Amino acid sequence: MVIVKKGDCEHCGRFYRYSLWDCGFGGNSYAYCDKCGMLGILNYSNPQVAGFPPLSQQYAEIDASWEELLGPCVCGGHFRRGAAPRCPDCLEQLSPVHAAKHIATQTTAAAKGWQWQNNWSGVYCMAMDDPNAPGNPRQMIDPILKPDIAKTRTRWARMLSFGR
Numbered sequence: 001m002v003i004v005k006k007g008d009c010e011h012c013g014r015f016y017r018y019s020l021w022d023c024g025f026g027g028n029s030y031a032y033c034d035k036c037g038m039l040g041i042l043n044y045s046n047p048q049v050a051g052f053p054p055l056s057q058q059y060a061e062i063d064a065s066w067e068e069l070l071g072p073c074v075c076g077g078h079f080r081r082g083a084a085p086r087c088p089d090c091l092e093q094l095s096p097v098h099a100a101k102h103i104a105t106q107t108t109a110a111a112k113g114w115q116w117q118n119n120w121s122g123v124y125c126m127a128m129d130d131p132n133a134p135g136n137p138r139q140m141i142d143p144i145l146k147p148d149i150a151k152t153r154t155r156w157a158r159m160l161s162f163g164r
Contacts, residue, residue, distance in 0.1 A: 004017045005019070007099055008102065010098040011090050011092040016089070020125075021125050021126070029058065029062050030042065030060075030062065032079065033077040033078065034077050034078055034079075034080045034083040036075040037086025037093070038073050038075065039140070041141050048144050061121040067081065070145055073143070082121075083120075085127075085128055088138075096116075096120050100116045104116055
């Protein structure tokens with residue numbers, strides 16, 4: 001179940017809905033699309049991700065060395081280190097400091113001493129609500145660049161294949 005919260009854009013003033021994810025709890029790292037701000041989640045239990053180079057910090061934003069291993073976002077942008085979530089209306093990057101106000105007031109753990117990290121590179125990441133499917137996070141799970149199947153098949157696999 002996704003818990004959807006409400007924030008406001010510091011650029012256009014419009015409201016948006018989002019979900020906050022704890023990468024340590026989920027066993028993953030992430031990157032945002034540099035064009036639309038979609039969240040790309042990379043789960044360590046995926047064998048392909050497990051074969052990626054080691055990260056300088058697990059359970060946080062990816063290292064730049066992973067960028068070339070990721071496929072493009074559905075919007076045509078790229079998942080990059082240093083990118084940030086974007087307002088669904090004006091597409092401006094959201095400030096983690098501005099977001100701190102609504103994140104802290106809507107997080108029950110804040111009453112127990114939890115504090116927002118004030119950046120888009122730490123253990124917590126934000127998935128915006130998908131405007132085409134309200135209540136669903138706008139994210140891609142394991143946006144890995146897949147090799148062309150024809151190039152990776154051996155000669156015997158091509159000869160014995162009943163498909164293309």
